[in-house]
Amino acid sequence: MADMADDYFGARKRLDDLVMIFKRFAEKCREKGEAIEACAGVLNALLTEKAEAARFYDAIGVDSPDPLLARQAVQAEVLDALPNALTRRRRYVQTTRNVYDVLQKRCKDYLYGPPDYHPDGEGLEETEAHYELLVNMAEAINRQIEKINQNRSPGSMLQYVRGFQADWDQKANIAGSNLVGFADGVDQKLDYKPIRFEDLDLKKYPDLPASGQVDKQIREFCKDLYARRKDAIEEVMQKLRAAGGGAACGLS
Numbered sequence: 001m002a003d004m005a006d007d008y009f010g011a012r013k014r015l016d017d018l019v020m021i022f023k024r025f026a027e028k029c030r031e032k033g034e035a036i037e038a039c040a041g042v043l044n045a046l047l048t049e050k051a052e053a054a055r056f057y058d059a060i061g062v063d064s065p066d067p068l069l070a071r072q073a074v075q076a077e078v079l080d081a082l083p084n085a086l087t088r089r090r091r092y093v094q095t096t097r098n099v100y101d102v103l104q105k106r107c108k109d110y111l112y113g114p115p116d117y118h119p120d121g122e123g124l125e126e127t128e129a130h131y132e133l134l135v136n137m138a139e140a141i142n143r144q145i146e147k148i149n150q151n152r153s154p155g156s157m158l159q160y161v162r163g164f165q166a167d168w169d170q171k172a173n174i175a176g177s178n179l180v181g182f183a184d185g186v187d188q189k190l191d192y193k194p195i196r197f198e199d200l201d202l203k204k205y206p207d208l209p210a211s212g213q214v215d216k217q218i219r220e221f222c223k224d225l226y227a228r229r230k231d232a233i234e235e236v237m238q239k240l241r242a243a244g245g246g247a248a249c250g251l252s
Contacts, residue, residue, distance in 0.1 A: 025129035041071030
């Protein structure tokens with residue numbers, strides 16, 4: 001009985017610890033998501049309207065940009081400074097390219113962890129939280145939940161203990177109790193519930209191409225857009241100049 005109790009409670013404790021780490025990782029990913037959407041909002045503002053932003057992502061080969069199109073805002077502390085350029089158009093093109101570059105890196109970090117990240121040899125708690133890790137953890141936790149609910153349920157523990165007392169059934173009948181029914185009720189109350197990933201409020205942002213791979217497409221798109229929507233673009237650029245610094249996107 002001591003061995004079984006250790007196995008039963010030990011397995012549930014390990015699962016509880018894993019779920020706690022998983023929830024902490026999910027919160028860190030939500031924070032990364034907020035940073036992504038802050039930069040995406042600036043990029044969308046530079047592209048002047050949602051339809052143009054959608055065209056921009058299509059131009060660089062991104063099929064599902066919807067999670068990045070929700071915001072359009074020039075927030076305070078987005079840019080340290082606007083890039084130096086001889087003309088306003090060039091400054092706009094380079095600014096848009098720089099903001100995109102940060103956005104791409106933030107999306108990559110969110111999805112897969114920081115660049116050159118090698119988690120081998122690290123404890124789970126020291127691992128960098130990212131979306132792909134959470135997907136794999138949720139699957140592993142749900143497999144463990146199914147195993148524990150089936151093989152290490154409270155009801156099965158009671159049934160096992162019952163076998164150590166030969167007159168259990170006789171005493172139970174006298175007392176008017178039904179161990180099987182009681183065990184089933186305990187299982188319903190204490191069974192673990194599988195993780196529903198869709199309930200975590202974690203968006204799957206697109207895996208954007210590196211800025212160096214789509215630099216030509218970005219420049220051509222921005223030049224064309226500037227020619228068509230110069231006044232709207234200059235209004236956004238003025239807001240960027242007024243906003244000041246930029247911790248959110250980390251540009252200089």
